[in-house]
Amino acid sequence: MGTRAGVVVTGTEVLTGRVSDRNGPWLAEELRRLGVDIGQIVVVGDRPGDLAGALEHLAASGVDLILTSGGLGPTADDLTAAVVAEFQGRPSELDEALEQRIGEIVARLSAGRGWQTDPAATAAATRKQALVPVGADVLAPVGTAPGLVVPVADGRTGPPIVVLPGPPFELQGMWPAVTTNAVVLAAIEGRRELRQRTVRLWRTPESELAATLRAHHDRLDGLEITTCLRSGELEIVTRFAPEAQPAYDALHAALTEAHGEVMFSPDGRTIDEIVTDALLEQGATIATAESCTAGLLAARLTDRPGSSAYVLGGLVVYSNEAKHELAGVDPALIERVGAVSPEVAEALARGARARLGADIGVGITGVAGPDGGTDDKPVGLVHLCVSRDGRTIPRRAMIPGGRADVRARSVLVAMHMLRELLLG
Amino acid sequence: MGTRAGVVVTGTEVLTGRVSDRNGPWLAEELRRLGVDIGQIVVVGDRPGDLAGALEHLAASGVDLILTSGGLGPTADDLTAAVVAEFQGRPSELDEALEQRIGEIVARLSAGRGWQTDPAATAAATRKQALVPVGADVLAPVGTAPGLVVPVADGRTGPPIVVLPGPPFELQGMWPAVTTNAVVLAAIEGRRELRQRTVRLWRTPESELAATLRAHHDRLDGLEITTCLRSGELEIVTRFAPEAQPAYDALHAALTEAHGEVMFSPDGRTIDEIVTDALLEQGATIATAESCTAGLLAARLTDRPGSSAYVLGGLVVYSNEAKHELAGVDPALIERVGAVSPEVAEALARGARARLGADIGVGITGVAGPDGGTDDKPVGLVHLCVSRDGRTIPRRAMIPGGRADVRARSVLVAMHMLRELLLG
DSSP, X not given: OOSEEEXXXXXXXXXXXXXXXXXXXXXXXXXXXXXXXXXXXXXXXXXXXXXXXXXXXXXXXXXXXXXXXXXXXXXXXXXXXXXXXXXXXOOEEEOHHHHXXXXXXXXXXXXXXXXXXXXXXXXXXXXXXXXXXXXXXXXXXXXXXXXXXXXXXXXXXXXXXXXXXXXXXXXXXXXXXXXXXXXXXXXXXXXXXXXXEEEEEESOOHHHHHXXXXXXXXXXXXXXXEEEEETTEEXXXXXXXXXXXXXXXXXXXXHHHHHGGGEEEXXXXXXXXXXXXXXXXXXXXXXXXXSTTTTHHHHXXXXXXXXXXXXXXXXXXXXXXXXXXXXXXXXXXXXXXXXXXHHHHHHHHHHHHHHHTOSEEEEEEEOOSSSOOOSSXXXXXXXXXXXXTTEEEEEEEEOOSOHHHHHHHHHHHHHHHHXXXXXX | OOSEEEEEEEOHHHHTTSSOOOHHHHHHHHHHHHTOEEEEEEEEXXXXXXXXXXXXXXXXXXXXXXXXXXXXXXXXXXXXXXXXXXXXXXXXXXXXHHHHHHHHHHHHHHHHHTOOOOHHHHHHHHHHHTEEETTXXXXXXXXXXXXXXXXXXXTOOOOOEEEEOSSHHHHHHHHXXXXXXXXXXXXXXXXXXXXXXXXXXXXXXXXXXXXXXHHTGGGOTTOEEEEEEETTEEEEEEEEOGGGHHHHHHHHHHHHHHHGGGEEETTOOOHHHHHHHHHHHHTOOEEEEESTTTTHHHHHHTSSTTGGGTEEEEEEEOSHHHHHHHHOOOHHHHHHHOSSSHHHHHHHHHHHHHHHTOSEEEEEEEOOSSSOOOSSSOTTEEEEEEEETTEEEEEEEEOOSOHHHHHHHHHHHHHHHHHHHHHO
């Protein structure tokens, strides 16, 4: 399987879901780009035994490199550097130059934030963070915590361990220092290009895809295919070495033949990229009027840098008064057909366009739940409308799941309706 | 450490970050409520060897129960049931009643969505999902995939394995059947109550907390304390058996004494709960006008069921024209002081209130980046304002990180300003 790495994510806050881990997947993707495959991510709490157990497990599984994230802070539960030092058979020593450097950073940060700090507390914290395994390479801090590359002690065998901070911004900022580190490069020197291609289908049952793959089964050698259905998008990701490119091309052709009509992304672009690329290319502007999604669509349309080129603004029309006052929906219409109706969705789309002077308007109104559903209009019923010049696309969706699912899926349906309006 | 369980999350889409795992942390918290401690979550891709290796690792670590999520779909990369059956030493057999039941569910779902399906493809998929290890308990499907409780084969030792589907809604819907399953209950019968208490501080360096904990160090027996600083909130979570309650009470008193002024959550409520509870209790209504956050605050304020009691609506004022047209900000003011300024933040807060007729208004305007920064107004500069009757709280924040960090942190700062306005 080529060159492999394992990742250990530390932190009881990650293990218990108070923080969702962004580092493991980020590292997996960056390593894949380098030609290093990740088979496992182990999430452990802030307990030395569990962390050591995870390192032992990954080392025993034969990986060429281990990376850890988190556990480099100043409190006693931040114990990664000490556990890794012991695991690699290296004593730890105070690095005085590093201590001074961290002290300067902490002083500057605290001053900038106007935080009151106690000098003795800060000094103790800084000293802890400057304890370094002898023989390790120190990676310069991006926040306050330095990273480490810790080779196994002389005379023993095992993969080097790269110790990285938990905050994603710090970890990502340190990554260039990892990929140019001599110990890391030596550990992964056998790596080979690992290609990854993605296609996405809209509203296709996984069973249909399974049938296509079974029919094509004798021509899949060298391809590792994974599929994932989420919220109506069926994603097919294939990984392969360069020599399997012809096999992948044949698979892509087979998928296109069987599912071309619903293959909205033959090139791996996300629906967000497809919609915002189209808005940019067409020089079109957009405005939203959202009830149950309450700003989620506007926020998503502005995720991307430079989105002010197409997003003018939006209306969050939670109350019926807001639907009238902001989007100009006739109160008599709401009275007659109800706020969750195709008529109001269309009036919202038109109102958003008119109000913001945009080329394209989107209206969303639905019952997100858990309360407020009726026999006629149950929880999960959402009416959407996208509108541009003379053209209007309405849609009625019945979305399963809880309140968060209904809201998130509504936004996804709206994105696909925009794709249809822009490119259909 | 009492009764312990391990979790394996399967799916290359999770391993590579295309989907972020919600199941591992959810299971960890539910198990803790049962008195079962989770030490590790292992995320593996859709490869039989990696999944078997993870099961082997957890079984060898001595856990009393293993739970898996994902890998129960109809495509060939969904292999959890087969790998678990083999790992537990049990052959698999077709469960014909289950096959029929799944077939009925799939037919109903496809019809409801108006999806076209090929009967042969559906039948093959259904048959795969109805293959069950002999001697396993079947948990009724919530979506299309059944869950399984698979004991180890007779004459061997090892923990039972609970096999659950990947979609969080299905997994959570199946949970009551897990917690009443006789095999599961027998495996965790030694469990004991495990308490968990949380307090949160605002804008406090972790080093200050570390000093408090060091000073209190000889009175922490029986307490497992983890701390996590994220976006300005410092969270302290303590887990303990009931007999350590006095030790926890003493710790809580020490934290209150040292950090009472910044302890915004002594009882573990999130800032969202604190703000929305206060809005409800005071019968106050709220409206937003957001530029750089573009709806994220409105969406967050409406996360909670019943939020229509306090959220009237909001304005997403991305363009300067929208700031004028929707929120009534004087174009001459924008011309004079710039869109990112305390004056415009205040005008937005007042405009939102006036426009929606709300008691409380919030204005946010900033440079989310990565472009658009200047020497005077760099990326990360955000001006916020909350306003109610005669009272106005302005704030200038300089937020580090990338575009997503600036936007998310701006919303968090706004939530804390609302807390101050409502409760300060």
